[in-house]
Amino acid sequence: MNKTLKKSLLVFLLGAIVLSGFFAFKTKNDKLFAIAKNIDIFATMVRELDSYYVDEIDPDELVTIGINAMLEELDPYTTYIPEEESDDFRMMTTGEYGGVGALIGNRGEGNIVIMPYTGFPAQSVGMKIADQLLKVDTVAVSDIPTSEVSSLLKGPANTEVFVQVKRGDDTLDFNLTRRKIVIKNVPFYGKVDEHTGYIKLSDFTTNASNEVRNALLDLKGQGVDRLILDLRDNPGGLVNEAAEIVNLFIPKGKDIVKTIGKLENVNYTYKTNKTPLDKEIPLVVLINENSASASEIVAGALQDYDRAVLIGRKSFGKGLVQTTIPLSYNSQMKITTAKYYIPSGRCIQAIDYAQTRENGEITTVPDSLRKEFKTKNGRVVLDGAGIEPDELIEKVKYAPISYSLVARSHIFDYATQYARSHPEISSPSDFSISDEEYEQFVKWLDGKEYDYTTYLEKSVEDLTELAEKETYYDEIKAQIEAINTKVHHSKEQDLINHQKEIRKILSEEIVSRYYFQEGMIEASLNDDPAVKEAVNFLSIPDKYQQTLTASVK
The missing domain is CATH 2.30.42.10 (PDZ domain)
Known part of the structure; x- marks a missing residue:
């Protein structure tokens, strides 16, 4: 290459670099100008509204509505926290x-x-x-x-x-x-049988990992050699607490979760940095559709390392990380700054909020686009839709009469009346109302309003409405009336047919009057399908190990 060509090329490259820098600078300045311009417009508009609008307005309230409406366009987790709500926010994060x-x-x-x-x-x-x-x-x-x-x-x-x-x-x-x-992160722990411990973790606020550690140490001291960790209905919280809990069961030096965002300072890898409390104890983790965020980090990491069998239902699917940023006048903003990735490399975020903003409808990752990842033992796991359990437990469906009795506070009120006439009851795990006491409850309901529509009756109502719209009703009126007669429910008969579940709900409510939240949780374990299945897995070592080593789910 001759000197002239080299010089020309050098000039061209230098010009390209300068030009690209100019455009980058210009683009950045354009965005800053757009922000400043729109903020000025917004401020001017509020000022003029305050001056000219026919009625008095509250500028604080109006601006807060505007801020919240703007943030709603992003995702549900990016929120504005005015000064007067700071105490409530602090309680949510610290407990x-x-x-x-x-x-x-x-x-x-x-x-x-x-x-x-x-x-x-x-x-x-x-x-x-x-x-x-x-x-x-x-x-x-x-x-x-x-x-x-x-x-x-x-x-x-x-x-x-x-x-x-x-x-x-x-x-x-x-x-x-x-x-x-x-507020306790672990509202209850105890033994479900001679060998099996149970820990209910309801939140991930400050000290959650220490509470789990102390509960596990106490249970081990009682002779427990297998464990159920219940994360059902746990909405999540602090990522560092989730990492510490994983570290109780996973060896030192392992990746737990990576956070990756637009800015370098939010990119971080949480690792196990301590000697685990117990890396051998057989472990089952319970999850459901309300297990989210930090719950999914714990469940997902333990699944990726084949350290626990997961039982329950698919988790919520929140793979986003929030950071709290201070604003002026003691207000704050909680903003989504990153996505998190668990050890296998998968992100379990279920909703694509960028696509949702474009389409105007909730957009999830289609099954055809979900990617396969592998656990430590080679089991196939998928991204893009929460954590899927190793063993599925169907959601318990209660009868309409049970919903009605709870919704109308009859269960609550009867439990209160029962407690006022019974100074004490047996332990939460042993208590259940007798046949005679259930009959008393049925008599107490006499004259009280608790009617409802059964699923079948609702279907017949829908059929009737559709037939009337399609002008077929007169032709099939007799058949519909005959069906109505057959499916019409009897409250009294339903109290007999569904007494097992009603008695369970009523017993747990009564227990709460004597033993509060802890007792209510303990009482609920007696007939819990997921807990029963967990005990079954833990009591059959071959089944437990086979689940963790199977290459195909």
């Missing part, structure tokens, strides 16, 4: 708040105590489930929103609060000292 330690709600007759947490002020002074709140300090709270009552009960630790409640025909006064409330 801590200052208050009396009681979950409250509204059952149609005012605000009531739904669940006092064991060992905290409300439970310690004797407040009970179903106590109706009348006053908090000097404020009458019977008819105000539950969120406002909750705010009144919360406050700095070591401050006093007066609470007046109605219990049956009695009015009771309580003086409570607020405490720092730390």
Whole structure:
């Protein structure tokens, strides 16, 4: 190549570099200009609305609505947190708040105590489930929103609060000292048989991994040599807590999850950095459609390393990572900054929000585009739609009468009445209502409204409506009426036909009056199909090992 050509090429390359830099700079400046321009337009519009709109407006409320509407275009996890909601957000991420330690709600007759947490002020002074709140300090709270009552009960630790409640025909006064409330990530653990331990993990806030560690150590001290970790209905939380929990069962130096985003500072690989507590104990993890985020990291990592058998139903499919970014005036924004990838390399995110924004409809990864990955032992696993269990357990379907009795608070109210006339009951795992007590419940229901439509009756209603639209109704009217007569339900008969499930629901509700949240969970394990299947897997070593080593699912 001659000098002239070399020089020309060099000039061309330098020009291309400068030009590309110019366009990059211009593109960046164009985007910054567009942001500044639109912010100025938005600010001007709010200012003019405040000046000219016919009615008074609240600029704070209007701007917040605008911000939330903008963020809704992205994904459900990118959210704005104004200053006044910072305490609630902190409670969600840390599990801590200052208050009396009681979950409250509204059952149609005012605000009531739904669940006092064991060992905290409300439970310690004797407040009970179903106590109706009348006053908090000097404020009458019977008819105000539950969120406002909750705010009144919360406050700095070591401050006093007066609470007046109605219990049956009695009015009771309580003086409570607020405490720092730390909601347990592990609300219950125990033995389901002589050899099998069970740990319920309901959240991933601060200290979740220590709670699981301590529960496992205690269970091992009781002679447990196999374990069920229940992640069902766990919405997730802190990724580092999920990583620490995986590290309890996986050797040091292994990848747990990688986060990959647009900016280099959000790219990170979480590894096991400690000696595991027990890398041999046979382990089953329970998941369902409400197991999300950090739950899926734990379940997915243990599945990828063939360290646990997963039982239940396909998980939620949230493979996105959020970061909290401080904004001006003490507000914050929780923003999706990355996707996460578990050890096999798969991302389990089920919804494509970029495509959803374009199409206007929820877009999921089609089965034909889901990619195959391999676990440590060569088992095939797929990306793009949550974590699939190794053993499927169908969702329990309750009869319409059961839904009606719960929705209309009859189960709740009867449990409250039962507890007031029975000072004590047997342990949660042993308690169930007798035949005579169930008959008393049926008698108590007499005259109370709890009607419902069965699935079959709804189908006949739909058929009737369709026939009327298509003008065929007169021709098949007699047949439809005959079907209606046959499928018309009897509440009394349904109370007999479905008494097994009604008795189970009622027994668990009654247990909660004596043993609170912990007892309710323990009682629910007695006839839990997923727990039964987990015990079955763990009690047959060959079946357990074969599941973890099979090359084809």
